[in-house]
Structure formats: C-alpha cells, structure tokens
Amino acid sequence: MSEQHPHHPINSAIHHVPQSRHTFEARMKDGAIIRIRQHGNPAGPRLFLSHGNGLAIDGYFPFWGPLRDKYEVIAFDFRNHGHNPLHTAEGHTWPNFIDDLDAVFDAVNRELGVKRAAGLFHSMSGVAAAMHAFKFGRRFDALVLYDPPIYPREGHPVRYLQQNDKDSLSSRAARRPERYKDPLDLAKQFARRFKRWVPGADELMARATLRHDRASGDWILACPREFEAQIFAFNADPGLWQKIARCPVPLKLVCGDPALEDVMPPALIGKAIAEESGLPYEAIPDTTHFLQIERPAESFRAAETFLAEHGLAADGA
Template structure:
C-alpha cells in the first residue's frame, strides 16, 4: 500500500479546503487549486517549491484562514497536478501557471513563493497579469541564479567538484522509496535546520517522497540547474519582502541578500537564525505574519474588470 503523500493528523496536516477547482494554463496543463479561509477576506496566493505540494503550506494556511482568502495550487507534476508533456518544465511554464491561477482568483492578491515558488514569481515579473493583479510579494528561501554553484548540500569546498556532485544528486531520478529513519536524517540534513522537530521532519519527508521521481528530476535538470532570472528582478516592482534561513543549504542567505539588492521595491529581509530551507514548516508563524503584514499594508480589495470568466472559475 502506498503511503499517504502528507501527514494526516496534527498541526502539519493539510486543512480541508473550502473549495477546489482545476485551472488550465496556457499550454493546456491542468493545475489543482484549493481555496481556504474567508470568501470575503484579502486574497493570498501560495506557490510551493520543488518536490512539494499544497500540503506544504498547511501550517501557514491554518494561521491565515481566519482573516484571509487563501489560494494554494500544485505546481505542474506535483501533488494533484498532472505531469506536463515533453518540454513542459521551464520558467515560462512556471510563469504561465501562476498567471492562470491569478486570473482565476479574480482579485488582487499578495503572492507568496517558497523556493521554486519564489522563482515562479520572479519568472512572471513584468507579465500584465502580475502588474494588474499582484499587490505585494513574499519570497521565501529562494534565489534567482547560481543555485548549484552556491548550494552547500554537498559537504565540499566551493568549486567544480561540488557543482557536479550537487547537479548529479539533485537531478537524479532514482526513487526515494518509503520514508525511513535514514531518509528522514538525509532530508533534515539537506533541507532543515538543527532545531527542526520530529513532526516537522516527518511532514516534509512525506511530501518530498511523494513527488514523482521523473518530475523531481525534470525540474532539477531543466530549470534549477540552469536558472537565471536576475534580469527579471527589475520588473518585480511591487512591494516585496524576503525571508531566508541562516542554515539553508539549498538556497543559502547569499541569494536573499542578492535579491534585496536587486529588487526595486524591497520592503524587508528577515533572516531566521538556525533555520533551514523549509521556513513555511519550520517557522510558519513568521511566514504567516509576514504575509498578513503585506496584505494589511498593500492590498486593496476588488477584482480588476478584466477576465470575468476567470473570476467565475473559483467562485
């Protein structure tokens, strides 16, 4: 019997959505979308990272749902969104998918991206849908370029050997198999800080191990290994906050500091002492507070007059 793709009890178990739907992206890819919280609350759109799913946002959604309308979607190939066809893993696809979800949301929103979700926001910067529908952004544990050069997952000195080892490991399509004690230790080392709890590690391990191995490898090889979104940052001119984990091995804080320097309208950098790459699970209250502050300070309710058919899709 296949293990569940997420924990089912406790604070890291996904809450039941108020509404679910399917949104179609520009190339026909179908995206699973969930809506939580207050129907009349300020809208927040959550984009998860590589190998994750909507379940990854569970503790953040729980903290936002009383006062916000929270929309989370599965990136293509992750969670309940089908894998794309050949050539379907690209930064263009990430941007297309976010724009499709924003159009379906039907109102201006704060967008939040973790890891590859942050890269999704950067990839979509400058798109008309982002300019019209995004009031502010939060980038968590992410970077715009040189991911494999600056990652410290492999315990080697910076240079060509470390780059090649990390490219081979992250781009491997070998199955992860069931979650085992060794698997938990490896995941904690690679993605989480030393203070991560057993419950947090289990929640992350279930989600990551559930990602199909070919999807995992395709995104790593076709996007993460060659990522270069530095030029897009000038177009991300909405108020944008950045969160980094001090002990993040996948996207070390050097990435966050580079983002802060390049963003036209950065409203703050938060570096979390002792925490790793999985801030929405390791520090959900900090992430939720940052989202709520952006919504309070920058979000004006009311949908744009364009794309009325998209508004109906999530209603």
C-alpha cells in the first residue's frame, strides 16, 4: 500500500508525521529495541536519517517529509529516544550507539532488501555514524553529517569552547523538567528558545520527544534527562577529529553558519575540520545547530549535490 503524503510548502506549519509505509523492530545485542520506519518511495535511493541527543527523528519531519516523493526514507531513533521503549541507563553509551547503528543497518537490509544507501545524520547521530565507519568500514555508501559536535584535538582554540558547551548542555539536560501536562507546554519552550525553526516544528519536536504516561496522565521525556546528560558529558574523545580525513566512507559536513553572532561550537568545529582535513563542507547561511529544521530545503540541497557525485541522488536531482 502506498504511503499517503500531501505536498506541503516548506514554510507551512506541520503538526503531525504521517503513518509510515512499513514499521519493524530491531533487537540490539543487550535487548534494547529500536523501531525502524520506512517512508517514501521504495524505488528511490535509500536514505537513513536520525537525530541529535535527547531529540527524535519525527521532529525533523520538515526536513525529510518533502524527500518522500523521490527517496526511500529510513527513519529511526537511537535507543531510549522517540518511538523506542525505555531500556537501561547502563546501556545508554556511545559504544552501544555505534553497534546499534550497525544492527539497524543489517535489520533494514534483511527486512527491505539490500541496496546502496546514504546516511544523513545530525549532531549526536552524526558523531556515532563517523565512529561507526571506522569500526565497521564502508557499510554506508556516503555520509552527510549535519553539525556534528566532534570533540576538538588538543591545542585547537575551539576545544575550550566545546568543552564548556558540552558541560553546560549536560548540566542543563540534567535539570530539564521530566513531565508535562500537555506536549504544547514543551512546544512553547522550544518556540521561545529556537526562534529560527520553521512553523510547526516546535510542536512536532515536543510530541516526538515525549511519551504519554497513562498512570499519571502526564507526558514524560522519552529520553530520560539523566540519559541525555550522560551522552553530552561523555562526548570527549578527540581521536575522531584526528583521523576523520581518512574516513572509509565518502563524507560531507553540512553545518550551521559560523559567522552568526550567537554561533554554537559545532558550526566552528565543522569549519575547522574542513580547513584541516579538506573534507567537503558547506555552511547554511543564517542557521544554528538546528539547520535542518530552520532551512530544510537548503540543508538537503547541500546533501543532494554530494549524493549525486556518488550516484545516490534521485533521478532528476
């Protein structure tokens, strides 16, 4: 049965994610469950998409929704995020994220058939995808990493900024409200903080990152705040920066605007890595760390030019 998805202008308010074409589960080595959703055109090139720490891929629908006419979109949340059932705090680690990504890749090939595929990964998932490439080799045929907060090498001036930022993010995450009476309460918080997001993205992300607790009637964080804080705190391995130029998978960095007055460290990190490594790089003007939710069309065009170079763009792209 084909997926129903009316066309929508990029700047219109979107308040829900349509039902997937197909949903299935993958069980991780320690029993954690990841629910994988296939959207879009199964005859098109396959794109894997995932999210940043504490978030969920459904909240990025303004970015990936318009791709469904031409692309097969494989959307999934990392363990303990979004659609996935809660697992253990002990298993919520960077090494497991890397192994989980490989398990998801294998599960998709088993369930939907083997074909060439690219990964479009934001922030936390981008760091995990780069680490995955070095552990497992060329599983994906191309990677586009959106504003990945790769920990800077020793001696680089942005290292101090990133260290302070990740510590601040970890501290703030640990103090987040755990429950809400209504998702719109969280949506209002997002709207106050992220003023560049396209209309409707605040509500989409709120609903994507909360789950309903029938016992209390409240809406609680799908990813517990201490889990989110833990991932920010332990993103401190400079080894990836030092070797990323030798990534076994063709890789492009697409980042926020490093010239913004309120620039966040990941945008500076992307620019610095590109300057040192020569990796393909593009900054989207007037965007922050959430470029995919601020300028979705421009953010994908930056990826699609790279996909085309590797035979992974849709016909006519």
